[in-house]
Amino acid sequence: MLDGTGYLADDGVATAAFLALRMRRPLFCEGEPGTGKTSLALALSEGLGLPLIRLQCHEGIDAAQALYEWDFPRQLLHLRALEAADGALDADVAEQSLYTERFLLARPLLRALKTAPCVLxxxxxDRADDEFEALLLQLLDEYAVTIPEFGEVRAEVPPLVLLTSNRTREVHDALKRRCLYHWLEHPGLAREIAILRRRLPGIGDRLASQVAGAVRRLRELELLKPPGVAESLDWAEALLALGRDELDAETAARTLGAVLKYSEDLDRVRAKLDTLLS
Structure with missing residues (x-):
């Protein structure tokens, strides 16, 4: 199924995804940037024919951004409308009317529970903090969340949950225990060549082999940001845009910005280009 979407998975990734589906467990994927963690979720969404709901984590993310918040401006307008219609407004009745689904703004986590089946x-x-991890625990345990003013929202069909981490910090054991775990490696040479040929149909065998081999050697250097598959694809696409059918030192030097993102890495690699391309 994954192959049919253009995602060339190895046996480990395919098995982990299959078990997440069969066991209805979240899948926690860790690995270096560019190893295909996010692309796996996109491929599962496409292959299963399910909507994808994505929550991009960042420092300071909270329930209002991830789960829900109340539409305060509309609630205020509603109260004014009630006051205009009935001067003797019952406070309890008015309060109850404010906390209904009509005024509930569903953010990605809540939307996934209401939309399921879907891929979340x-x-x-790893970019979020400890408090946000704690927020996820009930959702991963029960596929439900409790909103104090509204009640419990439970998924009729559990979403397929995929969590990713670049391991900039360790995620707590309580979260990992609720998930199946898989570490994604950079692809081997043959699989990376196959990915380049699948994603860039116009690329020739020689150029695909040269790019994959050069990127593989770049990953062996002590770079600030080793290139992932996304950078391999960008580099190959840049070479194709320049009309190149092979990778030479001069063209590589001019297009390194497609594969390396730090000036220190560029300087280090330019000094070793002949060796890298040999």
Missing amino acids: LVDEI
């Missing part, structure tokens, strides 16, 4: 991608969970 919680991307880069």
Whole structure:
């Protein structure tokens, strides 16, 4: 199924995804940037024919951004409308009318529970803080959340949950225990060549092999940001845009910005280009 979407998975990734589906467990994917963690969620969404709901984590993310918040301006307008219609407004009745689904703004986590079946991608969970991890625990345990003013919202069909981490910090054991776990490696040479040929149909065998081989050697250097598959694709696409059918030192030097993102890495690699391309 994954192959049919253009995602060339190895046996480990395919098995982990299959078990997440069969066991209805969240899948926690860790690995270096560019190893295909986010792309796996996109491929599962496409292959299963399910909507993808994505929550991009960041420092300071909270329930209002991830789960829900109340539409305060509309609630205020509603109260004014009630006052205009009935001067003797019952406070309890008015309060109850404010906390209904009509005024509930569903953010990605809540939307996933209400939309399920779907694929929920919680991307880069390592960028969030401990409090946000705690927020996820009930959702991963029960596929439900409790909203104090509204009540419990429970998914009729559990979403397929994929969490990703670049391991900028360790995620707590309580979260990992609720998930199946898989570490994604950079693809081997043959699979990276196959990915380039699948995603860039116009690329020739020689150029695909040269790019994959050069990127593989770049990953062996002590770079600030080793290139992932996304950078391999960008580099190959840049070379194709320049009309190149092979990778030479001069063209590589001019297009390194497609594959390396730090000036220190560019300087280090330019000094070793002949060796890298040999």
